[in-house]
Amino acid sequence: MDFFIDKKETEELFQEIFKKIQILRNGETHHEMKKFGLNYPKALGATIVNLREIGKDYQKDHLLAHKLWTKDFRESKIVATLLEEPEKVTGDQLERWFAEMDSNELLEQASMNLFQYLPNIKELVKEWVKSEDASKQVCAVMVVGRLAMDKKEESDRLFIDFIEMLPKKFEDAYFLNQVKRALGKIARRGDVVVNKLVALVCELKREDEDWKEIWADLQYELNL
Secondary structure, three states: OOOOOOOHHHHHHHHHHHHHHHHOOOHHHHHHHHHOOOOOOOOOOOOHHHHHHHHHOOOOOHHHHHHHHHHOOHHHHHHHHHHOOHHHOOHHHHHHHHHHOOOHHHHHHHHHHOHHHOOOHHHHHHHHHOOOOHHHHHHHHHHHHHHHHHOOOOOHHHHHHHHHHOOOOOOOHHHHHHHHHHHHHHOOOOHHHHHHHHHHHHHHOOOOHHHHHHHHHHHHHHOO
16 A cells, blocks of 8 residues: 655645646536546546646646545546656556546556556566456557657567567457557567567458458558
């Protein structure tokens, strides 16, 4: 369990940020979110763009991120992912956040804003993709896609290992779509990775319709 010592200055920043979040309340956006299945217990309908603007105004702060997360609003959780200090994230914290992320939107924001920057993310990705926790699997795929796109200097080994650990069958359409997106980004990294990727997909598509879809997308990406 993580323990926090409260600070007056951090509490004042938390109150300041949450007031800004409340000002962004948007009933129309909240209604649209529900239409797309984003049924948060507590949400104000603020846009991701506006929440990012709030995040830009503050320094990263572990305690502040904790306060925002535990406020338990969709918006405060997203800002928490923007303001958390990656090097201070603990294993217990990750387990708690995974248990409390109740939408694919939050998984995506956490992966993009925070998880890809964790010091031990390469080890975590391998652990998550093999996990029985669907949320962890989704985040592993999202993070690898981001690393393939943003970390040009990253060793190809990470992506080859990831390709080899992918499931042979897919039970969830959202997860399948995230795999397609990630593999499309991985396919841009060069011949070594591409050759491994093509060999695996060609093998799997003989027995599974989902991998045929993945192959069709890769053919477009690789101009085959």
